[in-house]
Amino acid sequence: MSLFITFEGPEGSGKSTQARRLYERIAGAGYPVILTREPGGTPISENIRRIVLDLGNGEMDSTTEVLLFSAARAQLVAERIRPYLKLGGIVICDRFADATYAYQGFGLGRDLDELRAVTQIATGGLMPDITILIDIPVEIGLSRKRAVAERTAVSPLGPRTPTSGSPEWNRLDAREAVFHERVRGGYQALAAAEPGRWLVLDGRESMDAIATSIWQQIQRRVLAITPLSRS
Ligand SMILES: Nc1ncnc2c1ncn2[C@@H]1O[C@H](COP(=O)(O)OP(=O)(O)O)[C@@H](O)[C@H]1O
Numbered sequence: 001m002s003l004f005i006t007f008e009g010p011e012g013s014g015k016s017t018q019a020r021r022l023y024e025r026i027a028g029a030g031y032p033v034i035l036t037r038e039p040g041g042t043p044i045s046e047n048i049r050r051i052v053l054d055l056g057n058g059e060m061d062s063t064t065e066v067l068l069f070s071a072a073r074a075q076l077v078a079e080r081i082r083p084y085l086k087l088g089g090i091v092i093c094d095r096f097a098d099a100t101y102a103y104q105g106f107g108l109g110r111d112l113d114e115l116r117a118v119t120q121i122a123t124g125g126l127m128p129d130i131t132i133l134i135d136i137p138v139e140i141g142l143s144r145k146r147a148v149a150e151r152t153a154v155s156p157l158g159p160r161t162p163t164s165g166s167p168e169w170n171r172l173d174a175r176e177a178v179f180h181e182r183v184r185g186g187y188q189a190l191a192a193a194e195p196g197r198w199l200v201l202d203g204r205e206s207m208d209a210i211a212t213s214i215w216q217q218i219q220r221r222v223l224a225i226t227p228l229s230r231s
């Protein structure tokens with residue numbers, strides 16, 4: 001048995017924070033677990049990430065965008081996720097295929113059935129066992145991300161604005177607010193359509209409250225995995 005857990009939600013909702021906390025909790029309890037992210041998680045996929053999130057690539061066609069995300073996903077699934085699940089481990093992924101449906105489907109208006117077909121090729125049909133949606137009003141999430149971008153922007157020429165190249169503020173973040181509203185609504189619709197797989201949390205709660213709630217709701221399934229031997 002294995003467990004594949006993904007985190008989804010709008011920008012700045014707390015996915016990366018909670019994915020790391022869950023990883024630390026599970027690893028600390030002695031269970032085999034890896035933490036990875038999309039797009040990225042392998043050297044090839046991280047190279048694709050740079051292209052797809054580069055603010056300089058504003059002219060990227062949405063088909064190119066779909067295929068690049070899918071290519072990064074295919075490599076991550078083949079190289080890391082499938083092999084680790086096969087060993088009986090737990091994989092936590094910061095975003096996965098649902099992000100394609102939310103961003104390129106609901107956000108950009110690409111046909112969902114087409115996206116499902118491409119995703120099937122990329123993943124070979126692999127689906128998360130549990131998907132955690134951290135929902136948050138768009139403005140709150142984006143203002144958190146802007147704050148991070150301002151803190152991390154460093155340049156010998158002085159502070160940069162978040163939109164001028166901080167690694168924390170990318171091409172997708174820079175899209176207009178209505179795009180992010182469609183993404184948020186898309187995630188809510190995806191979760192409502194498949195309640196058995198999704199857990200929905202309110203990202204406005206404290207980090208501790210969210211972490212506790214996630215753990216309470218998935219603990220039983222983690223404890224069903226064979227722990228690492230202590231020899
Ligand atoms: N529940 C929370 N309350 C307040 N701030 C939070 C919360 N969760 C995360 N943050 C902060 O918001 C910013 C974005 O969090 P992050 O986990 O990177 O979001 P995401 O990965 O969803 O974009 C970080 O500065 C993080 O410390």
Ligand SMILES: [Mg+2]
Binds near residue numbers: 015016017094
């Ligand atoms: Mg993140």
